[in-house]
Amino acid sequence: MAATFGELLRRHRIAAGLSMGQLAKLIHYSKGYLSKIENDLKPPTPTVARLCDGVLEVGGLLVEAAMRPASSGRRHVLVAGTMLGASTMLGVAPLGGGGARSVPDEMVLAGMRTSFETLQGLGLRTSPLVLVEPLKALQHTVHGMARENTGPVGTRLLRLAARIAEYTGWMCQEAGDEPNALWWTRHASELSRAAGDPDIAAYAFVREAGLALYRQDAASTISLAQQAQWIGSAGSRVLALAARREAQGHALAGDRYGTESAFDRAANLMEAVDPDGPYPALGSSAPDPLELAKGWSLSDLGLNEEAAAVLDRQLALVPATSRRSRARFGTRRALAYALSGEVDESCRTLASVLDDAAQVDSATVRTDLRQLARTLGRWHNHGAVQEVYPDLKRLLTHR
Numbered sequence: 001m002a003a004t005f006g007e008l009l010r011r012h013r014i015a016a017g018l019s020m021g022q023l024a025k026l027i028h029y030s031k032g033y034l035s036k037i038e039n040d041l042k043p044p045t046p047t048v049a050r051l052c053d054g055v056l057e058v059g060g061l062l063v064e065a066a067m068r069p070a071s072s073g074r075r076h077v078l079v080a081g082t083m084l085g086a087s088t089m090l091g092v093a094p095l096g097g098g099g100a101r102s103v104p105d106e107m108v109l110a111g112m113r114t115s116f117e118t119l120q121g122l123g124l125r126t127s128p129l130v131l132v133e134p135l136k137a138l139q140h141t142v143h144g145m146a147r148e149n150t151g152p153v154g155t156r157l158l159r160l161a162a163r164i165a166e167y168t169g170w171m172c173q174e175a176g177d178e179p180n181a182l183w184w185t186r187h188a189s190e191l192s193r194a195a196g197d198p199d200i201a202a203y204a205f206v207r208e209a210g211l212a213l214y215r216q217d218a219a220s221t222i223s224l225a226q227q228a229q230w231i232g233s234a235g236s237r238v239l240a241l242a243a244r245r246e247a248q249g250h251a252l253a254g255d256r257y258g259t260e261s262a263f264d265r266a267a268n269l270m271e272a273v274d275p276d277g278p279y280p281a282l283g284s285s286a287p288d289p290l291e292l293a294k295g296w297s298l299s300d301l302g303l304n305e306e307a308a309a310v311l312d313r314q315l316a317l318v319p320a321t322s323r324r325s326r327a328r329f330g331t332r333r334a335l336a337y338a339l340s341g342e343v344d345e346s347c348r349t350l351a352s353v354l355d356d357a358a359q360v361d362s363a364t365v366r367t368d369l370r371q372l373a374r375t376l377g378r379w380h381n382h383g384a385v386q387e388v389y390p391d392l393k394r395l396l397t398h399r
Contacts, residue, residue: 002065002068003065004040004065005037005040005043005044005049005062005065005066006037006038006039006040007040008061008062008065009037009038009044009052009062010038012056012058012061012062013038013052015056016056016057018056020034020035020038023052023055023056026055027048027051027052027055027302028051028339028340028341028378029048029051029378034048044062044066045066046063046066046067046216047339047371047375048066049062049063049065049066049067049254050062050063050254050300050301050302051302051304051339052302053254053301053302054254054301054302054303054304055302058254059254059255059256059257060253060254060255060256061254062254063218063252063253063254064253064254067218103149103153104145104149104153104157109153109156109157109160112138112141112142112145112157112160113160115138116138116142116160116163116164116167119131119135119138119167120167123167123170123171123324124321124322124323124324124325125321125322125323125324125359125360126323126359126360126361127175127359127360127361128171128172128174128175128360128361128362129175129361132168132171132172132175135164135167135168135171136168138164139161139164139165139168142157142160142161142164143157143158143161143165143191145157146158146160146161146195155195155196158191158194158195158197159191159192159195159197159200161191162188162189162191162192162195162197162200163188163200163282165184165185165187165188165191166185166188166200166203166204166207166282168184168188169181169182169183169184169185169188169207170207172184173207173210173211173363173364174324174360174361174362174363174364175363176363178211181207181211182211185204185207185208186204188200188204189201189204192204198231198234198235199234199235199237199238199282200282201231201234202228202229202231202238202239202242203228203234203238203241203242203282204228205224205225205227205228205231205242206224206225206228206238206241206242206245208224209221209222209224209225209242209245209246209249210245212224212249213245213248213249213252214364214367216252218249218250218252218253219249219253220249221245221246221248221252222246222250222253222258224245225242225245225246225249226242228242228245229242229243229246235273236269236270236272236273237269237270237273237282238282239269240265240266240267240269240270240273240290241266241282241289243262243263243265243266243269244262244263244266244289244290244293246258246262247259247260247261247262247263247266247293247294247297248293248296248297248300250262250297251296251297251298251300251301252300254300254301254302256301259297259301263294266290267290270290288314288317291310291313291314292311292314292315292318292325292329294310295307295308295310295311295314295329295332295336296311296329296332298310298336299332299335299336299339304336304337304339304340305336305340307332307333307336308333308336308337308340308342308345311329311330311332311333311336312333315329315330315333323360324356324360324362324365326353327353327356327357327359327360327362327365328364328365328368330349330350330352330353330356330357331350331353331365331368331369331372332368333349334346334347334349334350334353334372335368335371335372335375337349338372338375338376339375343376343379343382343384344384346372346376347376347382347384347385347387347388348384350372350376350388350392351388351391354388354391354392354395357369357395358395366395366396369392369395369396370396372392373389373392373393373396376388376389376392
């Protein structure tokens with residue numbers, strides 16, 4: 001029979017030469033609480049498991065042990081076949097079929113792309129609920145034009161329709177609507193295959209891996225991100241973003257070596273990216289999405305002081321207009337500070353994030369804010385916590 005989490009924790013704590021009180025101080029939890037976990041009287045939270053794993057440097061063994069009772073052998077890993085519906089169900093007509101109206105000229109094509117990029121720009125700074133319906137309308141228009149035109153023009157329109165569908169899926173996820181996020185992501189994949197665009201077909205897996213990441217499902221995050229790297233001839237940027245997502249999955253599993261290896265691959269791929277591609281860029285618009293994700297992953301590995309330092313450095317480079325990125329990674333920075341015991345700095349960082357978080361109205365950011373609220377709640381008598389907590393509570397309850 002496999003050792004329990006408490007047994008493993010005691011074994012590795014003793015091997016590290018730490019008393020229970022010393023370990024409790026290092027992870028900023030009480031000795032009594034840690035004693036209950038070590039004696040298997042309370043189950044560990046994922047956060048406690050990662051903190052102990054990072055302090056004791058056991059390479060994910062404690063993270064894996066904490067996940068074991070809940071897994072029951074079930075791994076919801078989506079394979080490539082599940083992403084593909086029948087073309088007729090999605091309304092994807094062959095590019096060579098149907099009678100065409102007058103072929104759109106370059107100004108019309110450029111105008112459609114500009115309309116999409118305008119909505120993407122709004123997505124950096126406002127609620128996804130403002131954007132979902134306009135995005136759907138634009139996608140249906142571009143997709144309809146693609147069906148009415150053959151040859152290169154139809155292909156270009158279909159590729160643009162696929163990219164709009166992918167971004168619509170992202171906004172649905174940000175709105176907390178996972179079923180529609182999945183539907184639009186898979187629709188984008190199907191359109192991209194019809195248009196011969198391997199980037200979206202691969203990036204759809206990266207997007208699904210992101211959904212798995214927020215479900216705390218490390219195995220599915222890694223598997224889906226790896227499938228994005230295996231399925232075809234995607235460009236360097238998509239492959240880099242897929243390796244980045246894989247790294248985040250390894251971090252969630254407590255595997256530092258796997259995390260660092262995947263980030264190294266991502267960095268090498270990102271160096272080969274052409275910044276002037278013919279279609280709107282996929283993924284994060286942050287100046288350095290790899291380093292921001294690295295800060296996130298260091299926290300998942302239990303290395304919160306390092307995480308806070310990386311996020312401090314990288315968030316200084318994110319423009320004020322990118323409110324969604326600032327809210328997401330600013331919240332992560334505040335959480336890293338809280339988990340490292342820097343309560344005053346956590347509250348100061350949180351105060352600077354709340355307005356951005358309110359403006360972008362993100363379901364994924366609220367997930368992190370709820371974890372931050374639980375963490376800061378352990379210091380509920382601390383003056384800085386009492387000052388910022390009412391605003392945090394209002395943000396989490398006002399929907």
